Amino acid sequence: xxxxxxxxxxxxxxxxxxxxxxxxxxxxxxxxxxxxxxxxxxxxxxxxxxxxxxxxxxxxxxxxxxxxxxxxxxxxxxxxxxxxxxxxxxxxxxxxxxxxxxxxxxxxxxxxxxxxxxxxxxxxxxxxxxxxxxxxxxxxxxxxxxxxxxxxxxxxxxxxxxxxxxxxxxxxxxxxxxxxxxxxxxxxxxxxx
Numbered sequence: 001x002x003x004x005x006x007x008x009x010x011x012x013x014x015x016x017x018x019x020x021x022x023x024x025x026x027x028x029x030x031x032x033x034x035x036x037x038x039x040x041x042x043x044x045x046x047x048x049x050x051x052x053x054x055x056x057x058x059x060x061x062x063x064x065x066x067x068x069x070x071x072x073x074x075x076x077x078x079x080x081x082x083x084x085x086x087x088x089x090x091x092x093x094x095x096x097x098x099x100x101x102x103x104x105x106x107x108x109x110x111x112x113x114x115x116x117x118x119x120x121x122x123x124x125x126x127x128x129x130x131x132x133x134x135x136x137x138x139x140x141x142x143x144x145x146x147x148x149x150x151x152x153x154x155x156x157x158x159x160x161x162x163x164x165x166x167x168x169x170x171x172x173x174x175x176x177x178x179x180x181x182x183x184x185x186x187x188x189x190x191x192x193x
Contacts (some may be wrong), residue, residue, distance in 0.1 A: 009063045010053040014078035017041035018085040021063025026088035028154040033086045043173030066138035081146040083139045095156040096128030098125050100148040103134040108145030111187050116179030
């Protein structure tokens with residue numbers, strides 16, 4: 001039996017904007033990671049929301065524990081989870097983007113991470129692709145496909161300028177959204193963005 005389109009449950013995506021509240025994350029040049037990641041998550045939501053159900057772990061400047069972020073994803077019955085972060089380093093020349101998954105992840109997590117990396121590479125071919133990395137972060141310990149995106153370095157002046165601009169954050173939002181959308185299309189078989 002085929003359900004009418006209005007009755008077919010939407011694919012659910014949980015977006016986790018890193019840090020928040022007293023935890024500001026990386027700070028450089030008057031910018032806080034917590035503010036930037038929330039702005040990017042909202043942009044990703046705006047792009048994805050017409051076709052998918054999108055849940056944010058925080059939609060304001062709140063401090064939420066890592067375990068609660070996972071619980072929000074579970075309560076929403078999310079089909080995939082993307083945690084959005086911005087990198088920092090003591091070396092001001094360190095730069096680029098990377099995506100983390102849990103070691104021994106599901107094939108879904110690897111494909112989701114690869115899809116997001118491809119979208120970053122398309123938009124910033126001259127920036128350093130630091131690739132796929134493994135970590136046992138709390139937010140990655142989920143049954144659903146999950147990854148953590150490090151969207152450039154706040155401590156790199158050129159990348160900080162990209163992160164500081166609304167157009168740069170819009171591009172970052174598009175890269176993450178298209179990575180999610182293409183994963184859903186190719187792996188799950190749902191309609192593309």
